[in-house]
Amino acid sequence: MGVGHQRNRNITDAGRLGSLLLAQRAAFLRDGAPSLAQRADLAKFRATLIAHRKAIEDAINAHFGHRSRYETAIMEVGGVAEGTKYLIRNLPRFMSPTRRQVALHMRMGTARIEYQPLGVVGVMSPWNYPVNLALMPVVTAIAAGNRVMLKPSEFTPVTNSLLAKMLGDIFSEEQFAMVSGDAAVGAKFTALPSDHLVFTGSTAVGRAVMKAASDNLVPVTLELGGKSPVIVAKGKTLDQASIPSST
Template sequence: MNAIANTTDADRLGTLLAAQRTAFLRDGAPSLAQRRADLVRFRAALIGHRKAIEDAINADFGHRSRYETAIMEVGGVAEGTKYLIRNLRKFMARTRRHVALHMRMGKARIEYQPLGVVGVMSPWNYPVNLALMPVATAIAAGNRVMLKPSEFTPATNTLLAKMFGEIFSEDQFAMVTGDATVGAAFTALPFDHLVFTGSTAVGRAVMKAAGDNLVPVTLELGGKSPVIVAKGHSLDQAAASIAFGKLLNAGQTCIAPDYALVREDDVESFVEVYDRKVASFYADGPTSEHYTSIINERHHARLRGLLEDAGAKGARIVEVGNRPGDASRRPNTLAPTVVLGVTDTMRIAHEEIFGPVLPIFPYRDIGDAIAYVNARARPLALYYFGADDQDRRKVLSRTTSGNVTINGTIMHIAQDDLPFGGVGPSGMGAYHGVEGFRTLSHAKGIYEQGRWNLSNLLHAPFRQPIDIILNMMLR
């Protein structure tokens, strides 16, 4: 049915959008049964192509752990889509609203209707999950969808186009591919909503372009997500979870722990435990089949540049785990690394790392840790390891982040009933949960006036009963 619209022609993009909008206006909002059927087919296609997806992403990355792909890409979208299917009737249901006393003969309600055509721009780091969960949410809300994935994952893009071209017509779900020129043309289209996942810098440009058409946007942008290890908490448990979150997809995860704040007396012990945990995760070191490569030479060079800058300015660079030197045997592979003695003069203290590198900062008390986090841009995620005590409550109440996981990392994104999104420079808006459905729906407020009503008393010529009504309103 469908094909990749592989073009740099902005007029072609406009034609696709016009065709989808025409189809939406012609067919109207799809029923609950239609939406469920679409999501069931969507999910079945995803699961049925699991091995092909693993192969495609592996090709795009040079090496990507098949289990990471199965868990975070295929499994994540399969579970998220199942959640939408199970909850769709509840999400679509009209909701009653309060009617003022003097208008009680009438009724008020909200009905959720599709917006129309939703644009989705997805990044390369999770080329299935971060593309398809917004698409599935848009379909659940009854919309048509145009997807522009990253040009850095061509094998995955080709596979997705084939998969969904077999089950959706182009006027319901279309894919367009291309470089930054196509991306710029895509963001300039007059969508009914635009969902973008990527860097803060590109997010600013996307928002400016969308603003020319007054297109509302959802931005999931990332940033430097901190992890705080409280005094007295098990370093063994914290290090294992931080190693999981930092090294998943070789750190190329928007909600990966960017840096760790550890009590000053525990820093050296933490590094030793972290080293052991990394070694236990990857017995064959950075050439392990379960350890992922950096997406391309450019990003690998950027990470090397961060480490070289930090080292030149006095930081202590410690490669951890088994045989870290073996990283050079596989293209674009970087060994797990910790960085100590980081100062504000170093790029690594300010730039989102997006790789398997963990700066560790010492702190004296929880107030110092909170102050450090709050002195920086609000992050997409925050992680806290510690008991349910006053320090934890201070961290939760006095810091602001998109989401939080306590005594773990990453897994808040797997909670399908929680909204997922950033705040400030880490993003705006949310998808996942009912919040995602509502983001991509129009909440239409409807007032149905009763046969008997007081509206006839609210216009000229005004008579005495209006004073009674005004007295009720102004009590």
């Protein structure tokens, strides 16, 4: 992690995706896993995020017509700021090897798990919370020592441009890059042979994402919408809760 470069901005050329992935992977192989001190440098990211709170509120309002600034402050800026603080505070524990038991006849040796970054992680985020659902996967992947490519929703261009500038002033393109474009660009993004892919969105698109990633055996983390569990309190009729009586 280091000072960002002005060339790190929204990337709209789908043809660049492959070369960008190769550049990030080459940098990862060249530099190896970042140290604890390098990862803790995420404090700069957190400070920058908080400093841009009003700009983030304005950008999100540009998309939704109106969204409460309190909601944006709490759910978008505050959520990512607190999540980043949690990661920084717990990095020593997350990075420490953990001992594992060995079979009795192998007790002359010891076993442990060494936690290593994967390499280049792709992140695809939706439009409804364009800061939180984009940046929490990004900052988590970076805290884990990875390089990151982000493809946010094309329906939030003002927010995307702001995030690209903010993060471009902190990270080099070898560390973080944002890719902009429509569904066609998204399809090419999911087909990249990255080391892991994180997708937040609808179930239908999630199926397509996993199918495309499977061609390169890319592991996928899916956070899919459409699940709204409900608790019905005593004293409320099933008709009021709009729940079929057979449920």
